[in-house]
Amino acid sequence: MPCQRLPRALPALGGILILTLLSGGSAYADAKPWRLHEALSAPAWLDVGGTYRARFEHLDGDFRAGSSGSTQILVGRLLFGVQANFDPFYIGAELEDSRSQLDDSDTPLGTDDVDAIALLRAYIGAKGLNMFAAGDQLDVTAGRLTIDLGSRRLVARNRFRNTINGFTGVNALWQGPAGTQLQTFYTLPVHRRPTDRDRLDDNDIVTDTESFKVRFWAVDLRQENLFGGATGEAYVFGLHEDDGSDVPTANRRLLTPGVRLFSAPAKGAWDFEVEAAGQVGKSRSTTSSADTTDLDHRAGFVHAHLAHTFDAPWSPRLVLQYDFASGDGDPNDGENNRFDTLFGARRWEFGPTGIYGALARSNINSPGTRIEIKPSPNLNGFVGYRAVWLASDRDALTTAEVRDPGGASGSFVGHQIEARVRADVLPGNLGMEFGGAYLFDGEFLKKAPNAAGNGDTAYFYTQSTLTF
Template sequence: MIESTHRAWRAPFACALPAGLFLVCASPALAQSTAASGSAPTLQGALGDPDGLTIKGTVRARYEAIDNQFRPGLDRNSDALLLQTDLQIEYDTGPVRVGTEITDSRAYGGGTGSSLSTTEVNALAVTQAYLAFDLGSALGAGSTTTFEAGRFTMDLGSRRLSARNSYRNTINAFTGFRADWKGAKGQKFTAFYTMPVVRLPDDQDGILDNDVHADSQSFDLTFWGAFASTPIAGGAATLETYFYGLDENDTPDTATTNRHLRTPGARLHRAAKAGTIDFDIEGAYQFGNVRASKSASAARLDVSAYFAHGELGYTFASGWAPRVAFELDVASGNKGGGSYNRFDTLYGARRFEFGPTSLYGALGRNNIRSIGLLASAKPSKRLALTGMYRAAWADSVDDSFASTKVSDTSGDVGRFAAHQIEARASYWLVPKVLQVEAGGAVLIDGDFLKHASGATGNGDTRYGYASATVHF
């Protein structure tokens, strides 16, 4: 580890070490208290469980390290301590709910040569602040309708294009409105018009110093659309369809590529269940236009991009509930020729398919062709194990591969990019209160990452992490 990283660690360790010792020492007492009371201690209970008020939160500490960085222009090795504290409060008056969420996301260590960005740091952020109106069965017997306005998070469908982040240290948020309807037979429909929240500060000094700065939103960046799902085949499967729009324009302070994207898509899936075959098939096409660069004089390019995901799995009916699945993913890369072909994953999550993000995050839903084999098991109610192997190719050799930022100007290095091997384990030290997790990934370079003109030459990338999360 470089000396500057050692110096940067002194302050966070001074805070983190007592907290870690507290968690370790408190675990037996928490476990005994939980066993004696039959339920987990919560802030909600400590307040006397007041009528209409729901309050909950989490505190998570995660240490990460990456060796042989794959991103060009960064330090070969780096590490960081990521802290996330989240508090959610909602008051339900009956037909109206008022809610807020404060998320404090910070990172210590890393330094100027790391990949730390607004995906890791957003200190003291207002993630949600909303009014929700529960309209009951106003739109049909047995149905429920909700209208929400303000700032909120959105999980839509598979979460591949719109998600509330879980592994990532910061969380996507949107300001606007959404309407949700659920039919008596399980049908769902969501319509929304929002301004995505821009996390601030976004300069390197502000990020490394964990500066507190109010986030922003404006009509220069809007995300809107509709999502629908319905059970089919007697409830054995679910069909989803959606249409999302993203409109972006320059602001006085920020130049952009002026994305104007339209993304229609569909998904057919069957949830995993012991003793049965499950599947997940999704595809989306993207059209619209973007500028070739952030320059105001850059040419506008028509967009023609796509992604597709296929998954076939089986869960064995045994005590460990082991599941194996085969996955296939394709997302287009830019091929030039006067159009723009790199798929934009919008506000989707990728950790559940492409491995850890944060300081790692090599693979993603752009310029990739990949096959994978997933295996998972739950030996007990407390312990969950997951392992995955992926082989990945560049969809286009004229574009940077996936999320690595590695590109090639020679055009003759071949498409095969890497093997990725990932594993993780999570365990509830105190059920519903304290969960620990450890995992890692290895990216074994293929021809593209070895020989591309933009490759780092660092060799195979190794990444590991360990975390502890307290729920209260």
């Protein structure tokens, strides 16, 4: 680590040190959480608060093409929001300040790590009761937004990642009296800036933008209490892109319809989830302005899991899971068969992201299992395992840009083991988390023509989150 980076890292290092020292306050576990809103004696109609999170990550044996081996990063994320409530109207804003330190030339640094002093949300909305039926509720919000929808596999407000997806537009949620829910939005995705490596490394402050050249919309219908108490969901997402002078795109014009059926975990009971989506339209192989070839896009994904929560101390839950997302079967057939996860999240399903992020919902064929435990209300953890193949051995491991167009390197990526422990040290104020993953490289990562050749990959992280 270059010594000149140390002065820049000291504030974030100090944040981690202070939060870690506070962990000795577990005797206050039953105390009421401290809140900035109360400390300021803010009026009841005004909400004020936020979070600060610091996380150190270390990676050995980087699996990415062209990488040289080991790297690390220290990331910090401050979120600060205010909302004024004047029933039935509300107005609010949220700032995000996401920065990195301690990274070096081998660190895979991008806009998923850095977005310094950004306007994450700025919105106005209204809620109404009994709009279309007795007991229903309609909530409409307009402005710059963050969005969680359904399983969060196709659009999400990111949690583990150091930056958060933003959208400018309108979001409407209608909740009926019989467990029916309809959500729809029409937005322009926010383009995080800067994008060049040097400016990201310096945590430069550049205003994020949106453009009518990229439009993203969805309609999602959910119904609770179907057979056996399960919840059903049907949706369609639309994404339409055109190249812009400052926002290169793959000119995706995609429709993604899907269905989902799931039940909630309960002690002493089985739960399950099945989700499947198709994807049709047009796309291009790259975001280069020189790439003008439109490909027919035909892709899909499937997720399924079956789990049981035991009625026993620590509430152990055993999960059997399977994920498939299509890859491009033939690079020369005029089609793109690689599934695009749009603006979805993946940490809870495929392992830590950050500077790791080995697995994604694209060109993957992966069964796995996980055991979760909860020793107390303020402590939980899990250990998980996955065997990973490419859905198409002629397409890339998308997170690594490793590819064998001839398919001679096989499709087996490797075995991934991961673990995580999370503790609410001062419930409502201070949380700490420790985790990691180990990827045993398989035939594909050893033999592909542009494989890094760094051997197995080991990753760990530790983070503290302060809520105020």
